[in-house]
Amino acid sequence: MAVFQAALVNEIEKLYKKKKALVAVLLSLAVIVIGQLAIVGVRSGFGLRGAGSVEFPMLVLSVVVNTVLPLFTALVTIDSFSGEYSQNSMRITLTRPVSRFKIFTAKITAIVLFILAMLLLLLIFSMVVGFMFNTNSATWDSLGRTVFSYLVSLLPMAVLALGIVLLANLFKSGISVFFISILAFIVFKVLGVLFSQYSSLFMTTQLDWYNLFLVNSFPLGKIMRQFMIMLGSGIMLFTAGFYLFDKKEF
Amino acid sequence: MEKIIEIENLTKSYGNGRGIQDINLDIVRGDIFGFLGPNGAGKTTAMKIMTGLIRPDRGDVKIFGHSVTEEYELAMEKVGCLIEIAESYAYLSAFDNLKQLARYYPEVDHQRIEEVLELTGMSKYKHEKPKKFSLGMKQRLGLSAAILSRPQVVILDEPLNGLDVEGMIDIRRMIHHLAEQEQTTFFISSHLIHDVELTCNRIGVIYNGKMLNVESTQTILNNYATLENYFVSEVERNGRVSSCAR
Numbered sequence: 001m002a003v004f005q006a007a008l009v010n011e012i013e014k015l016y017k018k019k020k021a022l023v024a025v026l027l028s029l030a031v032i033v034i035g036q037l038a039i040v041g042v043r044s045g046f047g048l049r050g051a052g053s054v055e056f057p058m059l060v061l062s063v064v065v066n067t068v069l070p071l072f073t074a075l076v077t078i079d080s081f082s083g084e085y086s087q088n089s090m091r092i093t094l095t096r097p098v099s100r101f102k103i104f105t106a107k108i109t110a111i112v113l114f115i116l117a118m119l120l121l122l123l124i125f126s127m128v129v130g131f132m133f134n135t136n137s138a139t140w141d142s143l144g145r146t147v148f149s150y151l152v153s154l155l156p157m158a159v160l161a162l163g164i165v166l167l168a169n170l171f172k173s174g175i176s177v178f179f180i181s182i183l184a185f186i187v188f189k190v191l192g193v194l195f196s197q198y199s200s201l202f203m204t205t206q207l208d209w210y211n212l213f214l215v216n217s218f219p220l221g222k223i224m225r226q227f228m229i230m231l232g233s234g235i236m237l238f239t240a241g242f243y244l245f246d247k248k249e250f
Numbered sequence: 251m252e253k254i255i256e257i258e259n260l261t262k263s264y265g266n267g268r269g270i271q272d273i274n275l276d277i278v279r280g281d282i283f284g285f286l287g288p289n290g291a292g293k294t295t296a297m298k299i300m301t302g303l304i305r306p307d308r309g310d311v312k313i314f315g316h317s318v319t320e321e322y323e324l325a326m327e328k329v330g331c332l333i334e335i336a337e338s339y340a341y342l343s344a345f346d347n348l349k350q351l352a353r354y355y356p357e358v359d360h361q362r363i364e365e366v367l368e369l370t371g372m373s374k375y376k377h378e379k380p381k382k383f384s385l386g387m388k389q390r391l392g393l394s395a396a397i398l399s400r401p402q403v404v405i406l407d408e409p410l411n412g413l414d415v416e417g418m419i420d421i422r423r424m425i426h427h428l429a430e431q432e433q434t435t436f437f438i439s440s441h442l443i444h445d446v447e448l449t450c451n452r453i454g455v456i457y458n459g460k461m462l463n464v465e466s467t468q469t470i471l472n473n474y475a476t477l478e479n480y481f482v483s484e485v486e487r488n489g490r491v492s493s494c495a496r
Contacts, residue, residue, distance in 0.1 A: 006353035095301045096354045097326040249304040
C-alpha cells in the first residue's frame, strides 16, 4: 500500500506541477463567467429570466460534461500516458520497486481525482456566481440535487478517461489519440441520436445520466441499469488498458 | 561468493534479427562488472530485461534470488539503474525529480537527496529544471537518481555518455568509492574499452547477441597488453570480426 501511495502522490504532484491542469481549471472557470454574463445580458436585454440561483449550476453542468470536461480529461489522460511514452519519462517510474499494476492504477486514480476536483470546483464556483447574480430563493432539496448531480457525473467521466487510456496504449502518438478520441466522441453522439433506443449503451449518452436523479419519480431500475453498464464497461476498459500497458516495451 | 545477479539462458529476438541469445552470467558481490561490446551487440537489450523494461522471449534474471519477471518489486528493492539516456521530468527541478523517486524508499530523506547531489556535483543546480541542462548535467542527475536509495546493486548503461573528461574521472571515482565504502556491486555497460579497463574488475564481452567470455581485468591484463587486444582476440577467436576490420 505504501508503494501505491508513493506512486499516487507522484502522479498528483506531476499533474499539479504541469501547467496544463492549471490552464484546464482557469478555462473551466472562464466558461462559468462567460455563461453568467450571457444570462445577465439576456435578462437585461430581452427581459427573459435565464436561470435561477440553483438552476445556474445545473446549466453549467449540462454544458461542461459535454464540452470542456471531456476535453480536459482527454488532455490530462493523454499527457499522463502518451506524453510519458514519447518523452521516455515512463522509464523513471518503471525502473523503481513498484509493479506496473500499481503505476497504472495510480495514474488512473490521479486522473479520476483531477476530474473530481474539476467537478467540485465548477460546482462551488457556479453556485457562488449563481447566488451572486440571481436572487431567486433556493430550497435545500434543489441544492442537494445539484450537489448530487455533480458528484454522480464523476462515474461516466471516469469511464470516458478509461476509454482514452485504452486508446493511449493502442496508438503511439498523443496527437493521434487526441483526434481519435474527439472523433469517437462525435460518432457516439451522432449514433446516440440516430439510434435512440440503444443510446444508453453509448459512453457519451451516459455523461447526462445525472438527469435520472432529477426526475421526481426516481427511476431506480433505469439508474441501476445505467450504473451496471458503466461499471461493466469501466472494468473492461481498465483490464484492456492494463493488458496493453503491461505488455509494453520501453 | 554470494551471487547478486543470475542471468539464465536469456534470449530476446527482434524483428530485424538483432537481440540476444542464451546469455548466462553470474555477478557476485563486490563485482564492478564491465559489459563490453560494440554498438548493437545486445548490451542495452540485456540491461532492459534486467530492469523490467522489456520481457525476455526465454530465460530469466534473478536479483538477490528474486525473478525480475515474477517478483519485480522484490527484485528491484535494492537496485539503482540508469538505462540508455538519463531521463528526468523537464518541468520539475533537479531536487524535485529526486524527491519523486525518494518516495519509493522510506529511508531516503531530503538530507540524502542533498548528499547525492553533492556527490555528483549537481548541488548548485538543484533548483534548476533539467530542460536547461547540458547532456553531461542530465547524465549526472541520472546517476544521482541511480544511487539515491543506497542500492546494493547499480546497473548503468553507458554511464559516461555526454560527460567531459573531468566528469568521467569524477564518476569513475564515485563508482570506486561506492564499491569500496558501501560494497555496492556494479553492472556497467560500455563500448568505451579504455574506460571499462580503468573502472571494472571483471569483464564480459558480448558480440552479436552472444556472450563470448567473462574474465577478471587483472587476468586479462596479465595476458594481453591492453583490453583492446583482448577484445579483438576474443572476437577473432569466435570468428566474428568482419574482413574489413582485419
